[in-house]
Amino acid sequence: MPQPSPWFTSPADAVDRLAASGYLADEATATTAYLAGALEKPLLVEGPAGVGKTELAKAVARVTGAELVRLQCYEGLDEARALYEWNYKKQLLRIQASQGSDQSWSATHDDIFTDEFLLTRPLLTAIRRDEPTVLLVDEVDKTDVEVEGLLLEVLSDFQVTIPELGTVAALRRPFVVLTSNASRELSEAVKRRCLYLHLDYPDAARELQIVSSQVPDLEDRIAGRLVETVGRLRDLDLKKAPSIAESVDWARTLVALEIGELDEKAVADTLGVVLKHVSDQEKAIKELRLRS
Template sequence: MSDNRRVTSTASTRFTSVDEVCRALADVGYLASDAIATTAFLADRLGKPLLVEGPAGVGKTELAKAPPPATGSRLIRLQCYEGVDEARALYEWNHAKQLLRITAQGDGDGQWDALRHDIFSEEFLLARPLLQAVRSTDPVVLLVDELDKADVEIEGLLLEILGDFQVTVPELGTISATQRPFVVLTSNATRELSEALRRRCLFLHIDYPDADLEQQIIRQHVPDLDATLAESVVRLVGRLRDLRLRKSPSVAETVDWARTLIALGATELDEAVIRDNLGVLLKHQDDILRATKTLNL
């Protein structure tokens, strides 16, 4: 059954300037650097997917989650993992419902051809995140999170979507987006993504923020923390990130550390406070031992 549903998609821009991106994201709690705001603006203006790489915990996923409330869009998320397949990412057929239809209608003379077309129709199609984003008539932000954890076959599924914003369902034809979604792909760079996928995207590397921006983030999320103490927190986290650790503290863990100090009623970062609470910042015992030795705690 071939029902060609190709429709030319339109790229409706969400932001008019880089400054507007900064303001809109800040309004929903995301403090973007100039590089982040500029790249997000260009991805929106050019209608290109945005590939965001960087260490875990620097705000890659949060960057994708910020535009929906800022722009009135809907967030559709595909969380990648080893073994995620086409049925989980794109679409699958409702086999139980198809079987019920076959059983109810029977297989009399000349009925199978009509039945075969019937059970591979819209009624039996289960749209997964990628197809949901393409078919949506409302503004959508599509987040493909931690793409590097998925098998390379998933990248092949993405190529048609990222290049033409369309999906081909053999039984139904080609379904194209009427509204281009704003697409964000994140990767922790645990494996190299294909050049074909990279060519279709704008690229953004997010690293740990500089000291000034991280202090702003702390003040936003932990407003009760003294400014001098916030500066000490950022300085400590920076020293830990300079060590060769298995897992450096993320921005989220910096915020957790600031909240820890508030909960403890600490007014300064003394050795006892740092030593007794390193588990908030560091998640491996060998990292804690290395930090304790290096910081002479």
């Protein structure tokens, strides 16, 4: 049986410990993070890019002292990259070395399909660890639908079946976080096995709190102006709205350049920190000037 790991003792404990690591969680986020650990259920976190989905998993790992194992999803991801594969070159060398010996093929076959020749990928690595582990399956919506089938056995029973070795069950269930930008709908089978949390851009008060905690050297007046400007940018029809991390980067930029006023010129000069498309920058400069 997997050994239970007490990740957080309560939602309030999650709020306090995550905040101590620099992640300011609201009540819903803290409650869901607590339940994911207490119920030993995977947590599916959905929302636009840059709202802190991946950072939540990293923060849980930091505050609990757990190892973070990350599976970065992408189109074309397959079982060999997500789960495991055999070291074929090493197996071939072993087969060649056994030629001419009295060892039978069946013995050679059994010899080359052992842990020595197994290359573990993130999913199997997380399952096999007996120390506290946070498994981050990042941007799961970017994978093909078939990849979700690989996740089902892990998310259902925290075990993986390797035909040559048998079933490998988790000694200690990892804290699992799946993130999705909602670029496609995930299967109901995956969703059914998870707790669900939707993260969106924070309101101005919370974002100001985040920026101020991350960049304490920035004057409150300028920080407030920055958060207001970021909010206006997100209201525009941009290719990519500024993330929370980019708000923090912008604040650090203002401190580094010793900018004492976030006026139209300062915004135009530093806009590349938060907007990474020329068309977005042009639209922002035009709109912010018209509305200043």
